[in-house]
Amino acid sequence: MSDSKIITNAPAPEGFQGEGFFAGKLSDVVGMARANSLWPLPFATSCCGIEFMATMASHYDVARFGSERMSFSPRQADMLLVMGTIAKKMAPILRQVYEQMAEPRWVISVGACACSGGIFDTYSVLQGIDKIIPVDVYVPGCPPRPEQILDGIMRLQDLVRSESVRRRSSPEYTELLASYNIK
């Protein structure tokens, strides 16, 4: 079909290899470990949630990207997948869930409604979750195909792999959280 190869083992990060040792950067190794074991919190509210169920099922299988265990408890999850419309009534709850997550945490906003309010420009719908929480990856679509959701997760994996281990205590990050009033 296409000329893509099937990758059976992740490429090793840069480093020096020898008999029984591998020397590389700590951030590369940590990034590789984090990127390949992202446990999602599926915050599914509406139609995009059904496409996520299709992504989770055997045909599109998100488990092969490391998301084997869906964590419904925010304390045990790495990435928050917000799928579906967030109404203003739901916004405080989303915020609470985000605040409960432990660092490092990432947010993917799946679907047009989560990214920007979607087709619902009404008094009761929050026009995008980035009004209340910081978002790392936006996946547009109404609903996005499972391949698009997987693409979003892969873009997030690139972000995670290349993230510095000091990012969470850096002044830029603190400023970002402060702009959302998140302690």
Add this chain to the structure above:
Amino acid sequence: MSDLLLPPELRYADIIEKRKNGDGSELSILNLGPTHPATHGIFQNILLMDGERIVEGEGTVGYIHRAFEKIAENRPFYQITPLTDRMNYCSSPINNMGWWMTLEKALNIEVPKRAQYLRVIVMELARIADHIICNSVLGVDTGALTGFLYVFQYREKIYEIYEEICGARLTTNMGRIGGFERDWSPLAFEKLNTLLEEFPPIWQEFENLLARNRIFMDRTIDVGPISAEKAISYGFTGPNLRAAGVDYDIRVMQPYSSYEDFEFDIPVGKSGDTYDRFCVRNAEVWESLKIIKQALAKLPEGPYHADVPDYYLPPKDEVYHNMEALIYHFKIVMGEVPVPVTEVYHPVEGGNGELGFYLVTDGSRTPYRLHFRRPCFIYYQAFNEMVKGQMLSDAIATLSSLNVIAGELDA
């Protein structure tokens, strides 16, 4: 921040103060909160518990209120169809077809037989898709993940058929006033025939996994029962009502779109508990497969849409080459078409029951009032009564079996 999550009057606090059990133990409040792995969508239930047993409950909904009825007052008819998709999004073709049929009733348009049969086929496919989700997720909520993985593969096949017909997987926006936008391609019929061959053994396997499974039966028999009189008073329709023993089905009571040409049974349960709802939905999938086979066998040749140039969007290649078609396309999408002043109520049998569209027009481009009679909203009221006196895990199983879809609940 946390006060926003509890209802304004904390009446349970008073009850806990006053009521204590004989041995001095107190009741407690459990917040089966909006985000919960086993609720299909976001709705909250505050439960007053005596240990593991539920004494009373109160439901809060509206966490995904998207103001569909208000939006519909500002949109011409063709622009309302994407909204109807997103109500019961597990079976969106049924919502779409219901909306087209409401408009055809209001505009007095007669739909040709071929289009009616094709509509029946796609609505029954949607019903199968909806019941697949409900029953497999009922399995997941009681701990049986295998069934979900087996049958979801066939939802993908149904999505492929939708894609051949209209281009979209989930929120289909399928059809036009008077029929379909294009005749179904031979590939769609091929995929449909393959599905009709391959799906029945898989569904039989799914049934075998759960229907006589000792653990599943223990978890679902006598869980969340409701009597027929109570169900009628609470406004139940659809599989939940049929599980309570009442054979009310709009496809038989008020046939629309040539349902009277097909022979099918209405499966009915006895006690209205979770097991009956599961079995009724299983049986309905078999009946839907029967209807699709009959419709395919008897499918007449003919036009796939009514000849109403004022309301039917012209074919796209004509729009790009023909001035008249372009003008009609623009007028119809913007709603500048003759609209009679009337009011119409048209129900269809949705995946969850009687989905009704109450349309009031005043001659202008947009409806004056469009009200959706949403079955999920109406029967979810009875949930707290159904779980009184049951254990917490039974409440989860009941909620799962009711097939409450949040998009339809809140609209």
Add this chain to the structure above:
Amino acid sequence: MALETTTIQSSLNDHFESAVSDFQQIHDILTFEVDADQIAKVMTFLRDDATLRFNFLTDLCGMHFPDADPSRQFSVVYHMHNWVDNVRIRIKCFLPAENPTIDTVSTIFLSANWQERETYDFFGIIFKGHPQLKRILNMDEMVSFPMRKEFPLEDGGRTDKDDRFFGRTTDNC
């Protein structure tokens, strides 16, 4: 033997004289108007009478007519269904703009409970005798009634949409 609309009409006229009026057949549903203070009695009669037997309340919704006479600006529309003879009817009750109040029918049909809460939430119509009349779909703190015609669809405080690009001025929206 089918239940004719003439039977329904004459039966209602006999029992309620002037409280029911304006019988029309719109498409396939007999529609009529009932005075707001009689609705509970009319509905109980429709449900319990041996010939009429309207055992199911299909739908309950509200409507707002800002351009109508001030005594008829709100209406509550009930759809009922007789399952034995397969007949549907539509009942309309008009309410005044000042303090629109009507009796609840949730004691007659339990399904009216949340539907009346939804109508209150959207239009502000008070249902006397309702066990728990508070907002259901919108946020509890909301003070206005969003489905009334004067209430705008979009959120007034949105920052990311510039009305100039949508051709909106203060005159036309």
